[in-house]
Amino acid sequence: MKPVPSRRFRQSLRLRPAAFSAGIAAAWLAACLAVTPLHAQTLPPPASAGSAATVQDTALLVADIVYVEADSILVAEGNVEAIYQGRRLTAQRIVFDQEAGTLSLDGPIRIVEPNGDVLTATSATLDDGFRNGILAGARIVLDEQLQLAAVEARRLGGRYTQLSKVAVTSCQVCGRNQTPLWQIRAARVVHDEEARQIYFDNATFHVLNVPVLYFPQLRIPDPTLTRARGFLPPEFRTSSLLGFGIKVPYFIPLGAHQDVTVTPYLSTESSTLELRYRRAFRYGDIEVNTAASRDSLFDGIRAYAFVDGSFDLPRDYKLNFGLQSVSDEAYLDLYGYSSADRLRNFATVSRYSRDTAFAAGVDYYESLRDEDTTETRPSAILDVDFERRFFPRAIGGELRLSTEAHTHYRPSDRDTDGDDADSVVDGRDVSRLSATLSWRDRYTLPAGLRAGLLGQISADHIRIEQDAFSEPEANVLTPAAALELRWPWLRRGPGGSATLVEPLAQIAWSGGDRPTTAADESTRQEFDEGNLLSLSRFPATDRRERGRVTALGLRWHHRNPIGWQAGLTMGQVWRADDDAAFTRSSGLGFSTSDLLIASHFETRGGFLFTGRGLLDIDDRAWTKVEARAEWETTRMDLGAAYLLLRADPDEDRSDTQSEWTVDGSYIFTPQWSADGFWRYDLGDNRSDRAGLGVTWQNECVSAEISVSRRFASSTNLEPSTDIGLTVLLKGFSTGGSAKEYRRTCSSF
Template sequence: MTRLLGVLWLYVCTYCVLALPAAAQEAAAPPPQPAVLVADDVYIRGDDTLVAEGNVEAMYDGRRLRARRIIYDRAADRLQFDGPLTLFDGDYTVVLAESAQLDRDLQNGILYGARIVMDEQLQLAARQIDRKDGRYSQLYKAAVTSCHVCADGRPPLWQIRARRVVHDMEERQIYLDGAQFLIMDTPVFYFPRLRLPDPSVERATGFLTPSLYNSTLLGFGVKAPYFIKLGDHRDLTLTPYLSTETRTIEFRYRQAFRYGQIEFNGALSNDDLGGRKNRAYVFGNGAFELDNDFVLRFDIEAVNDDAYLDDYGFSDKDRLDSELSIERVRRDEWIRGAITHFHSLRPGESNATLPTIVGNANYERRLFPRALGGELRFSGEAHTHWRSSGLITDGPDFDVFADGRDVNRISASADWRRTWTLIGGVRSTIETGVAVDHFEIEGAGATSSASLTDVTPSAALTLRWPLAKTTARGVSHVIEPVVQLAWVGGDTPNVAIDESTRTEFDEGNLLSLSRFAAPDRRERGMSAAYGLSWARLNPSGLSGALTVGQVVRDRAQREPNGGLTFSKSSGLRGEYSDLLVAAQVETHNGLAVTARGLFDSAFDTTKAEARASWRNDVTNIGATYIWLGRDVAEERPATISEWAFDGSYRFARHWTASAEWRYDVASDRNVKAGVGLKYTNECVDIALSASRRFTSSTILSPSTDISLTVGLRGFSARAADKSYARTCRN
């Protein structure tokens, strides 16, 4: 360290002596900061030449250079380097050369036998590099590639050779003249002029990775996305899709604002596949921060042909919803207002008889009064939905709706809750409240009253007894039995069910006073809910959870006409609910299993679903099973039993295989299947995929799709995962 400091001090003194005359003549201007030089030997030759030899390292203005020898000629104000030399220029560029002549600031000069490596990805090699103003690097007879170049003489997988290459470090662009694209030394394309972004650029105008497609519906075609940078905060991507059966232009527009962002995706097609020759869709969304913590959001979904999204694979949604909302969420307050437009793409559903426009306004507030203790909660809701149909009778479908009924509802409630800890650690919670619902119905016909107000008081007592134990190995076990006794007053109002047509019974609402989806129905009478939960927590091994529960009532929930309110498959239809069983298992090696089911008194399945997945560094596999019994009230005329598989497996360093499959067990037929194969290394991505849709309907036909995508890595595509990179053999 003493020798190093001595060398540094010798250089600083020498530089000051050499620069003293110039400093005396230009006393008004401060001299430039000297470079820092470290070397094994530093000496002065003659009067104007400084020589540094052996492990030389020079640093100036954020740039660092290493070389075997550096000679500084004060008269010419120029540095000569004997290599091999390495120049670290900025945050992401490294220059390697055999020798160089540069000015004192390392901004201008010539490098011989040089190579530029940008962001540890892209390499530019040339016989000579001219540097100018510290901004431009001009290469002659250059080669550009992001593939590993080994010393055994084998050509890289791909490269671009050009007569001249200019790298603009300020604009971060690479310009090529007379460029040839080669694969394994074989010329494939020729470009008189070519501009490419360097790897540090995240957004630059130009073409993105193209793809080849072959579809039984759309024929053989190519997609060539073109990205347009409209500024620092806006961009537009246009993707022409030309095939034997369609002429399509896809688009994506994005814009960021100071307090929000928007994005629109869409397409316009000209084909002969559907009822319309010109088909189009647009999806858009955005969010904006307003004053007082409010957030404004919008979501637009529109299409002019019901089969368009499925035919082109844009989306698998069969009901579109467009919404405008404003919301504020605070610790003890929630405010939200929204208006939503629905459009169904399902065959057999009429948009005239489905609620088309739905409006909601919600308010919820929590208070903690000292006099009462506990928590006091107030909530209010205004709801309306409108149908374009003017019919007042029910049509021949699965709905229980009047085809033209429009509903307006106002609901308000006040609830108080307080919890105590009793002897032995039992947690006791008392809650009570009252709710008021007022309905105004147009076009009700004989299905319900035109105007009605309903008052619903409620009270409940909940007891929990959490028991915990931790073993010597650090594994925690928590067992919690729970029971709830509840009473809900009032009678079922004479209004038709429009909002609560689907009810899900799970561990999340086991202790709810009403399990309906909306206040147009509430559970009435006395009830008891009981359950048991067990959890095993092991930070380094097997963890799991199990929940079992059931609800018992003094009477079944019935409509004013005497019919049962809950659907057959809801699990809540009679005095005794179905038995709810839910379980979860996780292991430290990435295996996770989740299952939930409802079982009747004979332990026959009412509903069941399960999901298993295994994820690690090379594997991501998942399987899902769902079983739903026949239920006309839920628009399900037949039993649904389906398997779904999806996954990927990296079976070699550069190869990854993927697959998906959906199988309808009830109908004994395939629904959808697909396979994919991807090759990735440090300089290329190649993806090949094939998929088959087997289902058909009045607007959909079975189809097979094949796609091929080849992407070159290194140009505005940083490779964060280095595990795919190849290495040269020793």
Template sequence: MLRRLTFALCLALTPLALHAQEAEPDPALLVADTVVVTPDERLIAEGNVEALYDGTRIWARRITYVSETDSLIIEGPIRIDDGESVVILADAAELDSDLENGLLGGARMVLDQQLQLAAVQLARVEGRYTQLSKVTVTSCQICGPKGVPLWSIRARRAIHDEEAQQLYFDGATFRVLDVPVMYIPRLRLPDPTLERARGFLFPSIRTTTELGSGIKLPYFIPLGDHADLTVTPYLSQETRTLELRYRQAFVNGDIELNGALTRDTVLPDETRAYLFGEGVFDLGNRYDLSFNFEVTSDESYLSEYDYSGKDRLDSEVSLSRTTRNTNLLAELVHYNTLRDNELNSTQPTIIPDLRYERRYQMANGLGGELRLGLLGHSHIRYSESDVRGRDVSRAGAEATWLNQWTFGTGLQMAAQAGLALDQFSTGDDTTVTDVDNSVTPSAALTFRYPFLRSAGGGARQLLEPVAQIGWVGGRDADVANDESTRQELDEGNLLSLSRFPAEDRRERGLASVLGLRFLHKAASGWEAGLAVGRVYRSTQNDDFTATSGLDNAASDWLFATHFRNTDGLYIQSRTLWDEQGEVSKSAARGAWANDRIDLGASFILLPADTDEDRDEKVAEWTFDGSYRFNRHWTVSGDAQYDIADNRAVEAGLGLAYRNECIEAAFTADRTFADSSNLDPFTTYGLTVTLKGFSTGGDAGSYSRTCKQ
């Protein structure tokens, strides 16, 4: 140890250190078991040699410094680590003292712990270029001396440009299991350290019954450090499509645009296209500006090319600000329907909306909290025909006081009182008043009495009865019901004074709510809960739909349950039962997830309701999930089944393989015929990605290990 330390200190006086100091890098450091200085001024370090110079570290059996040529002769096994992302292993080497030029024999270079390049000879040039002769490149794990990589590239010569982070190949052959598949005279690929490289990305194959078999070949173009463009030709027997994606990041936000241009045999005389865009910006002082827009040339283009499953497109721009005591949202939305049974001219198409709320803590008097709100809203139709072209605008102001108390017995009481003012203006509808307003006072008391109990084994239980009595005065303005056509009773609005989704309708009169909540949490971690509730009103409101659960003076019974355990299983359900025991609405969702399994199932039941534009009962099951067989293979699937019609709606299957050097995914999706889609269609997809390059990413836990 003393010998190593003494030599390390003396090395600063050697010609190697003096030469290094001319360029003013960090001084060289050398540690070895033995050191000899020969009469011909050669310095020989031998035995567990470790050298550090300008961030590069070398391990070797023997290093000889030749002062006459200012070079290093290194005998292996050799390991050279640049301290960042390049590791070189070699049998022997001769380098200059700056480690920037020289030759290495029997060399293997590893980039970013992913890509391996093995060569007969490796040459370093100017500290930037590494030239490899008779090279084999792969990111696959090779087991044993006779091991064969899953894929590899063999080339006559390869050059690694560290500054440009690029790999250049001459006379390259792409091999699968060492079998030649493709010869490429010239090939350029990004090394793993380059995050954004110009060039082709890995292609994908897509086959559909409508468009035939085709290939997508994306080309990535970086536009500076903060923007890029991806151009993807999509070619098949039936289509010629060019897909585009543009992204740009700014100091305070980012935008993304996606679109495509198509000429195909589906609509042979038309150019089909779509463009989606979105962006968000931080304007400072907690103001956020966001936008998105969605346009398409025809109704079926998005679904046929699997760009989107939406049948109503929305474009909007919004300004928002949220602080501890204020909330602001101003937005302008434009809708475009793609449904066959709807016309854009008679649908609410242009919708500006403004909402502002502020709260104050009342320190004196009654205490509690005061909330003040302002709102403005319009929905405009293109049509000017009477009733069908109706336009509505409304403005409102609201003040609400809230407070709550907990008494010594454990009883909790909450009180609220409010006043709302709304004014409506209606155009192109002679069945209602042009301008009308409403004044809505309200008040409510809510009582809770939680009972807590510690059960055997450390379990805990909560039983909480809830009761509310409320009153809402005033009358609804003479305005059409455009916004509150869908209502639903659930846990979130059980204690609301109005369960209409918008202010064009409000619940009026006396009402009371009775509810009960039960929660059990076991010591082992699993928990289960049940919530039951019902609303009783003094009058019946005819604006509630038949299946809302609220159309009678006494609402349907609300039952909501949930279950969760530590093994990743979660089940949630909600059902509305009327007094005759019939179900108004029911929905359930179950999921189970762990390291290998991710399963989910959903059920929904909606009885027929003409007020909700549902002439027939809807009952559907949906399933989705994946199972990881082992470290590399994963199968996934999804399905949708219409119980009411006794038919399958959609089904999909996927199979993926992933290891440290490749990722492959095969998908098959089937959409079955229904009343609006008479032609079922199937889509197949295949994508293969090679790991180890900048577009491939890191395999992480998917890496293979060799058997001992």
């Protein structure tokens, strides 16, 4: 007999799976109808049950009324809530009949999985074993983003959920009669929880309730699956050279550690097949990108192949390699695969530790510039570098031993200069072996003055082949020493501000004679704050600074507690005589160098400026300038860069080169955003490249349209305009997540 309480009350029971062999099912219902048996703790467990239940098996049932009928029927009524292993079930009424092996639930029913999946229904009936059952008026939300609403849902075999008359969308629907932006309607949908796949029968894709596409059968991975065989979102592209086209990628996983993506690209002027292969090994990975095209702009098949890999070798060595090949100079830039103006094939083995550094690499370059030829450029390059440092107690300080082997090869057999404008011997090949032993230490003198001593001796063997104007080889011994002084002054102000002023000075001397062999590596030099205090400012050891050199500098840095900081470095170098081995634009060619000025400024509000330049004091003109400013906020990211290089025949630059680059992005609203870039060549007074992209998105759709213009260049002789369109349906693993974007039903 059903007890009649004198008042409504909330009753809480702790339940274990021992007494009722198939009890209430909070655990498996959240997985869409599978159930774990529960047992009321208030009832004495059978003797056979023992006390085997664990704390993890214990479930909690809360309801306004809980009672037992006929010793085998458990009834919970009124605001029923069951919690088991992180899963939560709510319903208005639960009835479990142990003898009939059935479980009935009256809704509204809501089950929440620990991973966030949600199932709702108006009513449910489960059979014995609770691996099969029926839900009426079911709605499933997978991974907090994809909604599946059905008239009826069936649980089959504890793995499959079959839904009838289904509507699927990731769009938020506000109100009973509101139409989602897109939805997939199907006569039947099967969700395979183990394979994490969703299968559709007789599916129709609707946009604003208008049918657009029909699929007799369709398979889509659910939001929790990141690697599944199938089509990826297509991309539409319009090019002034290639016409209108579409890319349809197809992803093929080959086990857990490798995959292939095949992308047909069909346009009115081209047919292309793209292929990407990736494989992860236990100690590294490899990636292959390739494509083959036949278009109306080129006779024959155009193709490219890029291979990149990285592996960990025994004894902490690392291997990195890359292979690049292309059929013609304009292919990569025209199809948007790469804007590189030369190809690099390389392999490097390296190992770095606290006191040892080793690197060995081989490179092969191929130029894609129209005015260049690979025959007269250093194509094959081999480098081996080793450095070891010691800390001898007898003399103190740090002792370093470094060796370097280098060789580069030009395919040309000419031992004189050809007709190219760079005035370099066409077939010159170079080999070099260098070794350096150095000792250094630092001291703190009275008044906070910091002193550094450096002494070293270097030996270089240089060999030149196929150069009629150079000595064939040279052996050079170079002793050197330097005294460095730093005097840091630190001033702390109110509120935590700090200002550092540090004068810098160095007196360096290098002996020996400069080799009579041709300089082929140190043809372009840089003068910056990194080598202001250095024994030699040449980039390679085929040339070293000689004689006495004095360098003076000043470093200033300020940090303000309100959130901004700034820095400035200035420096200049003096030597006894001019050094013709330095180029004019390096700022180091005369006895007095150009004035080096480098600065940076940063604020808490996201503004950052960095700049570096060489100022010719005599001409009162900048020799070289590079600067960039950025401003980043929560809604905006804006940047601008400027580059200036004065004309210098020694660096194969007959005219002054300068350019502006502007790039940025802005979020207008949560739905609308835009990004763009523009590069303008001030020397030629023309735009080099420009682009603009606009993105619109909500919780279920992301659409991006982009327009880019490539003007004539050394690798792309004919200008072109590209227009691209990409539409992603969020909620599926192929279209991106819909969880990060949320809106309320009161506003869009």
